[in-house]
Amino acid sequence: MPEITYANVAEAARRLAGVALRTPVLTSRQVDERLGARVYFKCENFQRAGAFKFRGAYNTLSRFTAEQKSGGAVAFSSGNHAQAVALAARLLGMSATIVMPRDAPPVKRAATEGYGAEVITYEREREDRESIARRIVAERGATLVVPFDNADVIAGQGTVARELLEETGPLDFLFVCVGGGGLLAGCAIATQELAPNCLIYGVEPEAGNDAQQSLRSGHIVRIPVPRTIADGAQTPCVGNLTFPIMQRLVRDIVTVSDEQLRAQLRFFAERMKIIVEPTGCLAAAAVMNQLVAVRGGRVGVIVSGGNVDLAQFGLTA
Ligand SMILES: *Cc1c(COP(=O)(O)O)cnc(C)c1O
Numbered sequence: 001m002p003e004i005t006y007a008n009v010a011e012a013a014r015r016l017a018g019v020a021l022r023t024p025v026l027t028s029r030q031v032d033e034r035l036g037a038r039v040y041f042k043c044e045n046f047q048r049a050g051a052f053k054f055r056g057a058y059n060t061l062s063r064f065t066a067e068q069k070s071g072g073a074v075a076f077s078s079g080n081h082a083q084a085v086a087l088a089a090r091l092l093g094m095s096a097t098i099v100m101p102r103d104a105p106p107v108k109r110a111a112t113e114g115y116g117a118e119v120i121t122y123e124r125e126r127e128d129r130e131s132i133a134r135r136i137v138a139e140r141g142a143t144l145v146v147p148f149d150n151a152d153v154i155a156g157q158g159t160v161a162r163e164l165l166e167e168t169g170p171l172d173f174l175f176v177c178v179g180g181g182g183l184l185a186g187c188a189i190a191t192q193e194l195a196p197n198c199l200i201y202g203v204e205p206e207a208g209n210d211a212q213q214s215l216r217s218g219h220i221v222r223i224p225v226p227r228t229i230a231d232g233a234q235t236p237c238v239g240n241l242t243f244p245i246m247q248r249l250v251r252d253i254v255t256v257s258d259e260q261l262r263a264q265l266r267f268f269a270e271r272m273k274i275i276v277e278p279t280g281c282l283a284a285a286a287v288m289n290q291l292v293a294v295r296g297g298r299v300g301v302i303v304s305g306g307n308v309d310l311a312q313f314g315l316t317a
Helices: 006-016 029-035 053-061 066-071 080-091 106-114 129-140 151-168 182-194 210-217 242-249 258-270 278-288
Strands: 038-043 073-076 096-101 118-122 173-177 199-205 252-256 298-303
Touching (some): 053 151, 073 080, 080 096, 080 106, 096 129, 151 173, 151 298, 210 242, 252 278
Parallel strands (some): 038 298, 173 298
């Protein structure tokens, strides 16, 4: 298994310089007063393509060989990974093919095509997306880019915590949402180097606490695809690369309910004037609901993305 170190995160940061946005770190006096802590929100909802996923995708694609580059990238995703790979491919002058279910939200498909990717759809019930992706790899000489269990993806995601800590200095706590664990693993590697005393917590939706079960039992636990509004965290299990990093560096995983996510989404919109997607609310919801005692501490919260489907709020075009 490739060892992923802080040096890999620092290299990723150099590749991303001038390409990924250095997203803002917001604070809220209201939040700090309520919690008796100093809370720093790292706002990846403002990242290119609307989520931190652009970092890992660009870092990965920028390391392709000339041969890989001519074959292009392929990914299966209907979410932020699709848009991230599509945009990174366009910026690096290669083609991208994205495999998504036919019933994916039209806005997501349009956004992915808007970045110049070719979208291939499949029937969720009848077809297997992995075999479709494998066929494209074979036919086109394309390279499959996975969303989290890849060393270059993990190193790229780690640049989020690196930037945060560069700006805030050492923190006592860091909260990061978990799907497959790419963001958490990368951020944990960066944090161990830059703030070795910081306690790192992962946050999952209550309905899909596979990472919590895995960390507590010491082996990767697989669950059925969870039902939750946090669609970026609907992964059945964490990765073979991300899990050992979590075991080594993450203190615990806590969970929040969909109701707490809705309340957090509303708080971000009303009080902080930012649009955050449900998955992006996970880490903040854990802190605001005081699932971990942070009083008196300096607290980092990763806000992972902002791609909300406004139709869900009754706002149709
Ligand atoms: C993909 C995604 C996650 C989960 O990231 P992992 O690296 O799979 O843990 C969280 N939030 C948003 C907005 C995402 O797009």
